[in-house]
Amino acid sequence: xxxxxxxxxxxxxxxxxxxxxxxxxxxxxxxxxxxxxxxxxxxxxxxxxxxxxxxxxxxxxxxxxxxxxxxxxxxxxxxxxxxxxxxxxxxxxxxxxxxxxxxxxxxxxxxxxxxxxxxxxxxxxxxxxxxxxxxxxxxxxxxxxxxxxxxxxxxxxxxxxxxxx
Amino acid sequence: xxxxxxxxxxxxxxxxxxxxxxxxxxxxxxxxxxxxxxxxxxxxxxxxxxxxxxxxxxxxxxxxxxxxxxxxxxxxxxxxxxxxxxxxxxxxxxxxxxxxxxxxxxxxxxxxxxxxxxxxxxxxxxxxxxxxxxxxxxxxxxxxxxxxxxxxxxxxxxxxxxxxxxxxxxxxxxxxxxxxxxxxxxxxxxxxxxxxxxxxxxxxxxxxxxxxxxxxxxxxxxxxxxxxxxxxxxxxxxxxxxxxxxxxxxxxxxxxxxxxxxxxxxxxxxxxxxxxxxxxxxxxxxxxxxxxxxxxxxxxxxxxxxxxxxxxxxxxxxxxxxxxxxxxxxxxxxxxxxxxxxxxxxxxxxxxxxxxxxxxxxxxxxxxxxxxxxxxxxxxxxxxxxxxxxxxxxxxxxxxxxxxxxxxxxxxxxxxxxxxxxxxxxxxxxxxxxxxxxxxxxxxxxxxxxxxxxxxxxxxxxxxxxxxxxxxxxxxxxxxxxxxxxxxxxxxxxxxxxxxxxxxxxxxxxxxxxxxxxxxxxxxxxxxxxxxxxxxxxxxxxxxxxxxxxxxxxxxxxxxxxxxxxxxxxxxxxxxxxxxxxxxxxxxxxxxxxxxxxxxxxxxxxxxxxxxxxxxxxxxxxxxxxxxxxxxxxxxxxxxxxxxxxxxxxxxxxxxxxxxxxxxxxxxxxxxxxxxxxxxxxxxxxxxxxxxxxxxxxxxxxxxxxxxxxxxxxxxxxxxxxxxxxxxxxxxxx
Numbered sequence: 001x002x003x004x005x006x007x008x009x010x011x012x013x014x015x016x017x018x019x020x021x022x023x024x025x026x027x028x029x030x031x032x033x034x035x036x037x038x039x040x041x042x043x044x045x046x047x048x049x050x051x052x053x054x055x056x057x058x059x060x061x062x063x064x065x066x067x068x069x070x071x072x073x074x075x076x077x078x079x080x081x082x083x084x085x086x087x088x089x090x091x092x093x094x095x096x097x098x099x100x101x102x103x104x105x106x107x108x109x110x111x112x113x114x115x116x117x118x119x120x121x122x123x124x125x126x127x128x129x130x131x132x133x134x135x136x137x138x139x140x141x142x143x144x145x146x147x148x149x150x151x152x153x154x155x156x157x158x159x160x161x162x163x164x165x
Numbered sequence: 166x167x168x169x170x171x172x173x174x175x176x177x178x179x180x181x182x183x184x185x186x187x188x189x190x191x192x193x194x195x196x197x198x199x200x201x202x203x204x205x206x207x208x209x210x211x212x213x214x215x216x217x218x219x220x221x222x223x224x225x226x227x228x229x230x231x232x233x234x235x236x237x238x239x240x241x242x243x244x245x246x247x248x249x250x251x252x253x254x255x256x257x258x259x260x261x262x263x264x265x266x267x268x269x270x271x272x273x274x275x276x277x278x279x280x281x282x283x284x285x286x287x288x289x290x291x292x293x294x295x296x297x298x299x300x301x302x303x304x305x306x307x308x309x310x311x312x313x314x315x316x317x318x319x320x321x322x323x324x325x326x327x328x329x330x331x332x333x334x335x336x337x338x339x340x341x342x343x344x345x346x347x348x349x350x351x352x353x354x355x356x357x358x359x360x361x362x363x364x365x366x367x368x369x370x371x372x373x374x375x376x377x378x379x380x381x382x383x384x385x386x387x388x389x390x391x392x393x394x395x396x397x398x399x400x401x402x403x404x405x406x407x408x409x410x411x412x413x414x415x416x417x418x419x420x421x422x423x424x425x426x427x428x429x430x431x432x433x434x435x436x437x438x439x440x441x442x443x444x445x446x447x448x449x450x451x452x453x454x455x456x457x458x459x460x461x462x463x464x465x466x467x468x469x470x471x472x473x474x475x476x477x478x479x480x481x482x483x484x485x486x487x488x489x490x491x492x493x494x495x496x497x498x499x500x501x502x503x504x505x506x507x508x509x510x511x512x513x514x515x516x517x518x519x520x521x522x523x524x525x526x527x528x529x530x531x532x533x534x535x536x537x538x539x540x541x542x543x544x545x546x547x548x549x550x551x552x553x554x555x556x557x558x559x560x561x562x563x564x565x566x567x568x569x570x571x572x573x574x575x576x577x578x579x580x581x582x583x584x585x586x587x588x589x590x591x592x593x594x595x596x597x598x599x600x601x602x603x604x605x606x607x608x609x610x611x612x613x614x615x616x617x618x619x620x621x622x623x624x625x626x627x628x629x630x631x632x633x634x635x636x637x638x639x640x641x642x643x644x645x646x647x648x649x650x651x652x653x654x655x656x657x658x659x660x661x662x663x664x665x666x667x668x669x670x671x672x673x674x675x676x677x678x679x680x681x682x683x684x685x686x687x688x689x690x691x692x693x694x695x696x697x698x699x700x701x702x703x704x705x706x707x708x709x710x711x712x713x714x715x716x717x718x719x720x721x722x723x724x725x726x727x728x729x730x731x732x733x734x735x736x737x738x739x740x741x742x743x744x745x746x747x748x749x750x751x752x753x754x755x756x757x758x759x760x761x762x763x764x765x766x767x768x769x770x771x772x773x774x775x776x777x778x779x780x781x782x783x784x785x786x787x788x789x790x791x792x793x794x795x796x797x798x799x800x801x802x803x804x805x806x807x808x809x810x811x812x813x814x815x816x817x818x819x820x821x822x823x824x825x826x827x828x829x830x831x832x833x834x835x836x837x838x839x840x841x842x843x844x845x846x847x848x849x850x851x852x853x854x855x856x857x858x859x860x861x862x863x864x865x866x867x868x869x870x871x872x873x874x875x876x877x878x879x880x881x882x883x884x885x886x887x888x889x890x891x892x893x894x895x896x897x898x899x
Contacts, residue, residue: 032203096637098408
């Protein structure tokens with residue numbers, strides 16, 4: 001089977017039961033996407049599929065042969081961090097680092113959702129939401145951080161969103 | 166070797182002389198780029214050739230005898246390599262600080278590990294584990310702590326807290342002008358680190374290498390060696406990155422079974438515990454049933470403090486949650502009564518979860534203090550200041566440093582405490598009732614034996630090596646800062662290698678002793694190097710100034726690389742706890758402030774803001790210290806409002822054994838948080854003058870929230886967590 005991950009082609013023959021997360025971690029060697037719960041409850045496995053954030057543990061690999069999959073490794077490298085990755089370092093938006101790739105991928109997908117005008121539970125204007133701290137926290141609540149770096153994560157996302165605006 | 170036992174204050178040369186200016190600065194984590202790019206490697210992620218996958222087989226009941234295993238169907242599944250259920254070394258309980266009982270013939274807690282299925286893929290191993298049938302004779306279990314309290318035992322001999330009864334508390338309560346006699350309860354709680362327990366084991370020539378996620382490697386090495394039946398010297402453990410610990414990452418069944426399976430199969434095996442399995446196979450924080458008896462005279466001076474607790478433990482026992490640890494030296498009162506009873510249940514053992522003792526004990530104590538202050542007609546901050554002891558009220562020892570009053574005063578000013586309405590339920594914004602609360606924070610200060618090696622290379626770079634771990638606490642960065650300051654090197658000239666038992670044994674991460682212990686050993690190792698550098702400069706260490714890679718003494722300024730010469734300079738440092746631990750009462754202190762809004766109709770609680778003011782000795786890195794502090798404060802929110810591992814009294818299992826149903830705070834639960842450090846270098850505590858921080862910040866945090874809820878709506882809930890159903894019942898009429 002053929003998968004496009006971070007712009008690169010991969011030929012892999014996974015088990016039909018293999019989740020997209022396990023494909024990345026166990027078959028392709030991309031361990032940046034993390035397994036925290038394997039049930040879509042913690043968000044550590046978040047990747048971008050065709051630009052949208054998805055819990056990769058909740059979807060089977062075989063469903064994504066025609067998709068454009070982006071993982072944390074595709075956003076930037078240690079020597080060439082993306083603005084969001086660099087902002088997480090600057091604002092200490094992590095401690096143990098295990099939920100971090102999921103937080104960053106989720107933040108990228110989330111900002112795009114806001115840009116597209118998708119409303120949330122806390123949006124004052126459902127068709128034209130403003131990116132307040134409350135809005136960031138609400139939309140990022142699918143990504144648990146047990147070290148509880150939440151305020152720093154919000155600081156990092158706000159900074160990147162502001163620079164982008 | 167610079168070897169120091171803390172029997173007296175250390176001159177603190179390295180830190181006192183340092184002029185590099187990196188110590189204490191809020192610098193970015195040196196491993197940060199690896200973490201944000203997904204290239205830091207955690208327990209399950211090391212790329213090992215020919216690795217097989219294991220999945221744990223677990224018990225379908227909490228109590229009973231195992232009469233047999235049916236493995237035939239499992240073995241027939243494609244990809245299955247082996248099913249191991251017949252090895253006498255299969256651990257019955259998670260090994261914590263010592264080897265726990267082994268053997269899978271009996272079940273003593275729900276979901277107990279029975280063995281492991283090994284296959285060529287994760288999917289096949291999981292299917293095989295589920296296909297194994299465990300035949301049992303189930304028996305009734307004990308799951309209710311208070312139902313069995315008549316059979317409770319006292320504190321274990323080696324427990325940090327023994328029972329204390331000083332004076333007659335009954336009499337003091339009877340004679341008090343104001344008193345509180347209330348029971349507070351907290352439920353079972355779990356660590357819920359984001360990275361599950363995971364291990365890869367490989368054997369080569371009788372030597373076991375384990376890549377895992379562990380907090381204290383030198384202990385894990387001994388426990389694993391004993392569990393598997395080899396010598397410690399035959400075990401090497403690597404844990405360079407640990408995805409959260411919080412006390413829970415001592416040796417787990419994943420490690421023991423990976424080692425057993427890899428040995429049997431003759432190929433590497435990796436096992437990650439499923440999130441659901443973690444709830445029943447990693448030790449939990451016990452439920453607590455705390456009776457608080459507080460008495461005060463007509464002036465609001467406390468005359469008695471009693472904190473008597475009932476906790477639970479699994480059948481193998483050992484650890485006791487020292488619930489009164491925070492209460493014991495916090496307030497002056499002549500009559501003092503602290504006891505603990507331990508009830509044995511058929512549950513996974515209870516063990517250390519972030520701030521054992523204070524995390525739950527201070528939730529109750531500081532709620533009760535708020536109640537007593539109100540009864541005395543005093544502001545809660547004034548009340549605490551009035552009852553501030555001058556020396557340790559238990560031992561009479563002087564405090565090494567204690568800035569509780571300073572923290573309360575600074576915080577009150579900053580938080581706008583003067584604006585708090587003292588009458589509950591008197592501030593309303595629309596349908597929201599607004600309130601403020603305060604609580605004291607305290608956490609005992611510890612230090613453990615720790616060793617490190619620092620090598621200064623001919624190229625002028627320093628390399629720190631120790632088997633210390635970084636569980637998110639910032640070890641990599643603060644150790645680099647200590648060496649940078651001591652040797653006069655910018656941070657990009659310092660390399661830090663951690664998490665490998667081939668390196669000098671460190672204290673490891675736990676009990677908030679990591680920075681004090683490992684940090685001191687690194688400072689001492691640097692002193693060892695400076696002594697040699699000083700000789701080569703014809704100077705004494707005290708005359709040396711080290712900055713930007715140069716040594717300066719007399720009128721000479723020489724590059725370190727030149728002084729080192731052709732052969733690297735190696736310094737060794739070793740710190741050990743000494744009599745200072747008894748001479749001085751050592752603890753870190755703080756003040757927690759919270760503002761909440763309680764919905765007058767639904768009882769829903771919304772955090773509005775929090776402030777934590779902490780005194781924890783020298784702050785090594787302002788950025789990572791603040792992060793640890795906000796983390797603890799947010800755990801406090803969780804303990805006050807949501808965390809609750811709900812025990813099914815019929816089956817002995819946690820009903821909500823996953824991250825969807827066991828609620829920890831998420832982004833939207835967390836308000837704006839401020840942290841302020843009052844920095845008093847504690848020279849009595851250790852050579853670098855630091856105190857533990859990671860656990861201090863959870864202490865009292867939940868009580869500040871509950872006290873704020875009381876101030877907002879007049880409802881006092883003593884059965885934690887304070888979910889909205891409990892608040893709703895007591896809300897004032899609309």
